[in-house]
Each structure stands twice: as structure tokens, then as C-alpha cells.
Amino acid sequence: MTYIAKPKVNLPGQPRNALGLLQRDYEGSLSTLCAGCGHDSITAALVQALWEMSIAPEKLVKLSGIGCSSKTPAYFVQGAHGFNSVHGRMPSVATGAHAGNRELICIGVSGDGDSLSIGFGQFGHAIRRNLNMLYLIENNGVYGLTKGQFSASADPGSKPKKGEPNQMQSINPVATAIAMGASFVARSFSGDREQLVALIKAGISHPGCALLDVISPCVTFNDHEGSTKSYAYTRQHMHEAASADFVPPATAITAEYKEGEAITVKMHDGSSIVLTKADPEYDPTHRSAAVRYLEKHRDKGQIPTGLLFIDEDWPDMHGIAGTAKKPLKEFTFDELSPGAAALEKLQRDMR
Numbered sequence: 513m514t515y516i517a518k519p520k521v522n523l524p525g526q527p528r529n530a531l532g533l534l535q536r537d538y539e540g541s542l543s544t545l546c547a548g549c550g551h552d553s554i555t556a557a558l559v560q561a562l563w564e565m566s567i568a569p570e571k572l573v574k575l576s577g578i579g580c581s582s583k584t585p586a587y588f589v590q591g592a593h594g595f596n597s598v599h600g601r602m603p604s605v606a607t608g609a610h611a612g613n614r615e616l617i618c619i620g621v622s623g624d625g626d627s628l629s630i631g632f633g634q635f636g637h638a639i640r641r642n643l644n645m646l647y648l649i650e651n652n653g654v655y656g657l658t659k660g661q662f663s664a665s666a667d668p669g670s671k672p673k674k675g676e677p678n679q680m681q682s683i684n685p686v687a688t689a690i691a692m693g694a695s696f697v698a699r700s701f702s703g704d705r706e707q708l709v710a711l712i713k714a715g716i717s718h719p720g721c722a723l724l725d726v727i728s729p730c731v732t733f734n735d736h737e738g739s740t741k742s743y744a745y746t747r748q749h750m751h752e753a754a755s756a757d758f759v760p761p762a763t764a765i766t767a768e769y770k771e772g773e774a775i776t777v778k779m780h781d782g783s784s785i786v787l788t789k790a791d792p793e794y795d796p797t798h799r800s801a802a803v804r805y806l807e808k809h810r811d812k813g814q815i816p817t818g819l820l821f822i823d824e825d826w827p828d829m830h831g832i833a834g835t836a837k838k839p840l841k842e843f844t845f846d847e848l849s850p851g852a853a854a855l856e857k858l859q860r861d862m863r
């Protein structure tokens with residue numbers, strides 16, 4: 513991972529956000545990823561979204577596992593908190609961070625290898641707990657860091673640069689997440705900045721686990737003819753199911769939408785997501801309809817993108833467990849240690 517600081521060049525006249533910060537303040541160290549790697553475009557989208565949302569760097573916690581994708585947190589918001597965990601264990605660390613302080617905005621960046629193989633159990637339990645975080649998978653169908661072996665998201669028939677085509681079924685993170693009960697599921701492409709920025713903002717505003725699967729081509733090991741995760745293949749086969757316009761709190765919805773074309777989902781922080789559906793019969797607020805939609809398009813060889821499913825009303829981890837609203841660090845020692853008498857009573861009650 514790089515720790516090479518970017519030169520601080522503050523050009524006069526650069527726009528500032530509501531906190532008075534420049535977009536430059538939301539950048540991180542210099543990337544050491546291969547030139548053209550999809551992961552770096554996702555970093556650029558994260559920088560733009562976080563700057564536009566005026567998120568205070570000290571309110572943000574960035575977490576990751578292991579892989580080229582898991583290096584991403586080093587490349588955005590230098591002043592935020594961060595933890596690079598062991599392979600596949602990002603969700604556990606995110607759970608601990610958010611349990612300790614629910615005021616933190618939590619962004620976990622993972623890879624298809626990190627989340628769908630070694631971390632598959634952890635991925636499922638972050639969804640089951642509805643941990644309030646943006647869970648971003650940078651999906652390239654390979655283990656980029658260890659020289660391009662097929663990962664669990666590689667499609668059957670997809671060709672490697674050398675050797676035999678993949679013969680195993682792929683794990684589709686969006687279909688799996690919807691089936692496991694996720695409250696927010698979206699898919700995007702690293703080459704579609706506009707869609708990606710809108711989905712990052714919507715995912716951060718969602719009060720639960722927001723899974724965002726981003727097809728992010730690996731230019732070194734999986735961007736050739738015959739790959740189903742290349743730039744060319746993704747551009748040819750992506751099909752936007754529902755575009756998501758993010759409308760910040762206290763901002764009026766100004767665009768006009770045809771009847772039946774758009775659904776407005778009000779978020780708990782006062783922002784709104786206006787979903788414009790490509791297919792009138794598609795309903796991203798209906799779980800089984802979303803699964804049917806994904807299956808139908810898989811049979812046609814298409815890659816549905818956009819906000820695929822949302823349920824704003826499901827409680828998050830804190831709501832389910834009824835935890836204290838105050839961050840753990842603000843409790844006094846006496847508040848946290850109930851004392852011998854309370855412990856004795858607890859033991860008596862359990863006998």
C-alpha cells in the first residue's frame with residue numbers, strides 16, 4: 513500500500529463545500545494500482561460523492577480486507593479513520609467500530625475474492641445484522657493482487673488470459689444479498705461515474721447495510737476478449753434497471769417525472785432517492801420482484817445496474833439490539849461498570 517503523499521497544490525478559485533473544504537481535501541495518498549484499473553475510478557467517485565455531501569473527515573471510518581481493491585481506503589479522505597483488516601474480515605471490524613460509535617459514517621471496501629470466498633460468511637452476517645454502512649465490492653472476477661486467478665464471481669464460460677475457461681457457477685453478490693434479506697442493493701460500473709456517485713450517496717444515506725457491487729475491470733488480468741468482466745463486455749451488456757437520483761435534505765425535487773415512471777423513497781435523514789425505472793413493471797421496493805428481474809436479465813445475458821432493491825424501514829443493528837445512542841467513549845467509568853450489587857442481582861436472576 514502506498515503512503516506517498518500527493519503534492520498539495522491549492523489552485524485559487526477552487527469550489528469549496530458546505531464545510532469550506534476543497535475536493536482535494538477528500539483525496540488520499542497516490543495510488544500504486546495499475547494504470548487504468550477500475551478501482552481507481554471508484555476512488556474518484558468516492559472522493560466526489562463525499563465532498564459533495566460535505567462529510568466531515570473525522571466522522572468517516574474506512575475499512576477494508578486484503579486485495580488490490582482493499583487498498584482503496586488509502587486513496588481517499590486522508591483525514592478519516594481507517595483500518596485495513598485481514599482477508600475477508602472487514603465486516604467484523606466494521607461491526608466493532610459502529611457498535612462503539614454509531615455516529616461514524618462507515619464505508620467498507622472489499623473485493624470479489626475478499627467478500628465472496630474467504631469472507632463469504634462475514635458478508636452474509638453484515639447483511640443479516642443490517643449494519644449501517646456502505647459495503648462496496650470492487651468486482652473484477654479475479655484475485656488481482658495474487659496474479660489473476662478466477663474468483664467466485666467469475667461467470668461460467670469466462671475465458672482467462674491463459675488456460676481453461678471457468679467451469680464453475682458464479683456467486684452473484686446482488687442476487688445473494690437480496691435473497692439474504694439485504695435492505696439496500698445496487699450495482700454499478702466503474703466506467704459510469706454519474707451513476708456510481710448517485711448510488712454512493714444513496715448508500716451512505718441509507719440507514720442500514722447498503723451493498724453496492726461495482727463491476728471494476730482488472731486491466732492486467734481480466735480485460736481481454738472472452739472475459740465477462742472487461743470494460744468492453746460490461747459496456748455492451750449493462751442494462752440500467754432503475755436510475756437513482758439523490759436529493760439532499762431540505763432540497764426540493766425539481767425534475768418532472770412521468771406518472772408510473774418514478775418512485776420517491778424518503779430517507780430518515782430528510783434526503784430522498786428518486787428512482788426512475790427503465791421497465792414500468794419493475795418494482796425495486798419488492799423483494800421477490802427484484803429477484804425475478806435479476807433472473808430474467810441473467811437469462812438474456814444482461815447485467816442489470818442501478819438501485820435494484822430498497823427497504824427503508826428495516827431496523828439496523830442498533831435498532832435491533834436496542835443499544836445506547838451515546839458513543840461508548842462518552843460513557844463514564846461508573847456508567848459502564850454497574851458495580852458489585854448489580855452483578856450479584858444479575859447472577860441471582862440467572863440462577
Ligand SMILES: Cc1ncc(C[n+]2csc(CCOP(=O)(O)OP(=O)(O)O)c2C)c(N)n1
Pocket residue numbers: 578579580581582599622623624625626627630650652654655656657658663
Ligand atoms: C488468509 C489469506 N489467504 C490468502 C491470501 C492471499 N490473497 C491476497 S489478496 C487475495 C484475493 C484478492 O482478490 P479480491 O478480493 O478480488 O481483490 P482484487 O485484488 O481483485 O481487487 C488472496 C487470495 C491472504 N492474503 N490471506
Ligand code: SF4
Pocket residue numbers: 544545546548549550551580581652656657729730731732733
Ligand atoms: S492487478 Fe488488476 S486489480 Fe490489481 S491493480 Fe492491477 S488492474 Fe487493478
Ligand SMILES: [Mg+2]
Pocket residue numbers: 579581623624625650651652653654655656663
Ligand atoms: Mg477481485
